[in-house]
Amino acid sequence: MDKAPLTIRLCGPRGFCAGVDRAIQIVVLALKKYGAPVYVRHEIVHNRFVVEALESQGAVFIEELSEIPDAHRAQPVVFSAHGVPKAVPADARERELFYLDATCPLVSKVHKQAIRHHRKGRHVVLIGHAGHPEVVGTMGQLPEGAVSLVETVDDAQTYRPADTENLGFVTQTTLSLDDTAGIVDVLKSRFPALTPPSADSICYATTNRQEAVRAVAPECDMVLIVGAPNSSNSRRLVEVAERAGSGDAALVQRADEIDWSKSHAWRTLGLSAGASAPEVVVEEIIDAFRARFDVTLTLAETAQETEHFPVNRELREVALTPADMAFVNGGR
Missing domain, CATH: 3.40.1010.20 (4-hydroxy-3-methylbut-2-enyl diphosphate reductase, catalytic domain)
Structure with missing residues (x-):
């Protein structure tokens, strides 16, 4: 039976940003330098695929520093890309813990x-x-x-x-x-006297991903955003698509969350990913559509990103191998 045609408008930029890349690299490098376990306070980024992959390598995710056993106080604890209150590093120092701050710059x-x-x-x-x-x-x-x-x-x-x-x-x-x-x-x-910040607070990656989705949404029957339900930037992309005129929009973590019962009505699909979603999941979703449709894939790129944030000084001597980089970048 012939497959129905489907055009996928793949947004660019999408997926991992420099801050997320850096945070994941910090955990991977810490595991290479110090060995397992490496503790991570809160999800390093809001994506279960990434968290589970790091867990498989020896990362242990916690919510409070008190969860670190006394026997492991010499092992590093990484603070997530989202940032922490000042009280958290102060608590780490009081407990004599070795910490690495992965807060996005x-x-x-x-x-x-x-x-x-x-x-x-x-x-x-x-x-x-x-x-x-x-x-x-x-x-x-x-x-x-x-x-x-x-x-x-x-x-x-x-x-x-x-x-x-x-x-x-x-x-x-x-x-x-x-x-x-x-x-x-x-x-x-x-409040006319209200003083703005010295520079825009909304980051370049958030802006770029929203602009790409806004550009493709009016021509799409459906826009799918790859991301976690607790990912703020991913949820905002769904809202942007809806407001920009897409026929429908949804947030999915993996291909098995797509409502395939509705897909017969789609002729043009927009596809993007939040800043904490790995490219390997985007590829998984494209493959799932190719199994069901005659897919034409086109790139809708509105900006190029060249930003790079260096990792902590303590980790710069550790080399990342090609296999490490593939892991860090979600299989890209």
Whole structure:
């Protein structure tokens, strides 16, 4: 039986960003240099495929430093790419633990922007999602009460600061550009003295992935985003696709999560991946469509990324082999 035709518009950039690459490399290099176990506080990035692959190599994921046995205190513990409150490295030092910080440099930049506002006497308004580890880490850079979280336009309309003349804002790095712009507009209209960060807080990778999805969505019957449900930047890509005019949009972690019962109606499919999703899963999904359709694959690239973030100084002497790199990059 002849297969129905399907055009897949593969977005670029997609998948791993420089910060995610760096974080995963830090765990892999630590395993090579220090041996297993290497402890990782929280998921190194929000992707079960990556987490399970690292677990298979000897990484042990924990939520609290107290979970590290006394017998393993000399083994490294890695802080995730999302960043941690200042209290976490302080706790590690008190416990005499050896830690490696895998915080994305662009998240660290937001921390510095928040600290700069605070030092200049401004109350910090953080635009982000409550409970997300990046938000928890950013708020934890400053004393309790120094940061107010604003999640929505409604929040921005009802926010009541103690001093309207001394406010500065920063944002979570993985937000929707459109949502953030709407919140900032409301805050600026209500508080003209509001001081922006010294540079955009939303990272280049978030921006680039959203722009690529926005470009293809209007021509697609369905846009699939590869990513985890707890991945903020992946969920934002689904929202961008829906708002940009795609027939439908969905977040999937693997090919077996695709609703194949609806696929007979698709003629053009958009495909992208959040910044913590490995390329090997994208390839798995393309292969699953090729098994069911006569696929024409076209690249929709709106930007090229050349950013690279060096790993921690302690790990730079360790060489990554081609096999290591294939693992780090999810099989690419």
